[in-house]
Amino acid sequence: MGASAKWPTCEPLAAVKLKPRKALPFYGRHPWVLATGVDRVQPLSIAAEHMLADGSVVNLLNEKGKFVARGFYNGQSRIRVRLFTWREEEQLNADFFERRIADAIESRVQLGLEPAAGSPARSTSAARLIFSEADGLSGLVVDRYGDYLVVQATSAAMQQRLHGIAEILQKLLAPKGMVLRGDAASAKLEGIEPIAPERLGEWTDEPIRIVEHGISYEVDLTDSQKTGFYLDQRDNRLAVAKYFAGRKVLDMFCYTGGFAMNASRHGQAAEVLGVDTSKRAVAQAQKNAEINGLTNVTFEAGDGFQSLEKFATEGRKFDAIVLDPPKFARSRSQVDQAIQAYHRLNRAAVALLPPGGILVTHSCSGSVSREDFLLMLSGVAQKTGRDIQIIELRGAAADHPVSSTCLETEYLKCVVCRVGQLARDKPVFIGSGD
Structure with missing residues (x-):
């Protein structure tokens, strides 16, 4: 799959080689490779050397040069690589994200927080649909408030792919509207500029009203703490x-x-x-x-x-x-x-x-x-x-x-x-x- 504004290239541009005896946590599928564990970053080609930037796809290698995992690189962050797959043949493209997002949504269906196919029933009018590392999508949070979604990026790679992620969410959930937003504290740690909230789809300037345990709350989805609640x-x-x-x-x-x-x-x-x-x-x-x-x-x-x-x-x-x-x-x-x-x-x-x-x-x-x-x-x-x-x-x-x-x-x-x-x-x- 080629690169686009919504989906930067999914081809690995560099190999991130670990220091000796640092690979064990990542064989155990921990998703954060800290800067202290990295020996060197080696572009995979002359062209890749010029293309490599924060948010790029990279391969993680052990001290002997063997493949461990694949993820997204950020040279400005203490978390130098966020790992997403341990399968060498798996590409971090739009199809990958759609599978992961669909799986996260299905888990909320099992919890009764999202309706099963053909059923309009929800146990609550607000729920977290994607919880970053816990759903295999490090740096991404998605919350539903009634018929609206708040999509928050807390990493450089997810911020770059927000519009592509929004298209997948629209396809799978068909919300009335979405807010794409960053997080100022996370942006500082990631070495990126926080993005201003961006509204997509149908919208209103009035707060969204949700009901939780029979109690009503008004929630401002564009200018509030966290994603609003x-x-x-x-x-x-x-x-x-x-x-x-x-x-x-x-x-x-x-x-x-x-x-x-x-x-x-x-x-x-x-x-x-x-x-x-x-x-x-x-x-x-x-x-x-x-x-x-x-x-x-x-x-x-x-x-x-x-x-x-x-x-x-x-x-x-x-x-x-x-x-x-x-x-x-x-x-x-x-x-x-x-x-x-x-x-x-x-x-x-x-x-x-x-x-x-x-x-x-x-x-x-x-x-x-x-x-x-x-x-x-x-x-x-x-x-x-x-x-x-x-x-x-x-x-x-x-x-x-x-x-x-x-x-x-x-x-x-x-x-x-x-x-x-x-x-x-x-x-x-x-x-x-x-």
Whole structure:
């Protein structure tokens, strides 16, 4: 298949040779080849040398020059090659992408999130259809909101192929319209310019309205966080609501009110306060509450850390607190700093809870492991002298699957805790000699 504006050449232009003893993870089908594992990049011809650019197709070779896998190259990124196939005869062309995309959609049909052939029924009006590495399409996210799609590229190669991918999605799903967009944080890591949102097909300037667990939300698909909504928390929003009956609930980092409104509608909370740093998100959250007729839910703008400190100074208490902060670590080098931030945040929240209070705490930092996060909570228990019982461990919704060969796709940690009384008058710290 020849190259086009929508589909750059699918012919491998270079061989990326690994350093000695670096090939094992890629035989195991891990999709990220980091720059530290690359020995050299060798163009496959004189012509290819002039054509090789970020986003080009390359072959990955072991130290002896044997084929390992094929993927897309980016000389500006820490992820030097994103691997897509381990079959030497398989080309990374439009047909390949159509097969992968169709398979991802079929998996959502099996989950009941997309209708089977001839059936209009959906269990929800919004779902993630493609989840990057977990669906074998590193750097690509596709979310459906009603009859519209948001197609987001988080890598150089996927950004170059967005229009070709859009044609495949139109063929397979026939949406009314699509938004093609990039991600500023990912673009910086990839060394590319982020693209402005581009609308395709039928469109409206009004927010899209979706329904999740009987609650309506307005979603702006072109100018909002992520792709417009945090679909990964779909099941958690409903599942944790059962802990809030009759309680005074604080939803910190509330965005457009998902946990807050579920606490009211499905949890029968006595009253709910949502706080978010974005005044725009707070305004939308308040509107969402009004749309759903929820009169015991209020929202205010404020920094998460500062708001918790202010509540403590004012002597305010809550019976239950939800913490759903933004990503604190984008790489392993930032994990220690992130753990400190999580510790500070959770420690401040625990101080606002009475004995028997509920803490629902999250981390969406993929570099922070579940073990890291649980050890952080252990540190909070030590420092505060409070018993913290973990009563439920949860993750992302099923349309955000975890790849067994790329465990980094298990990024979301949801921990439901019961916070008890002081375990003893004077907290004991490990290593204190007491």
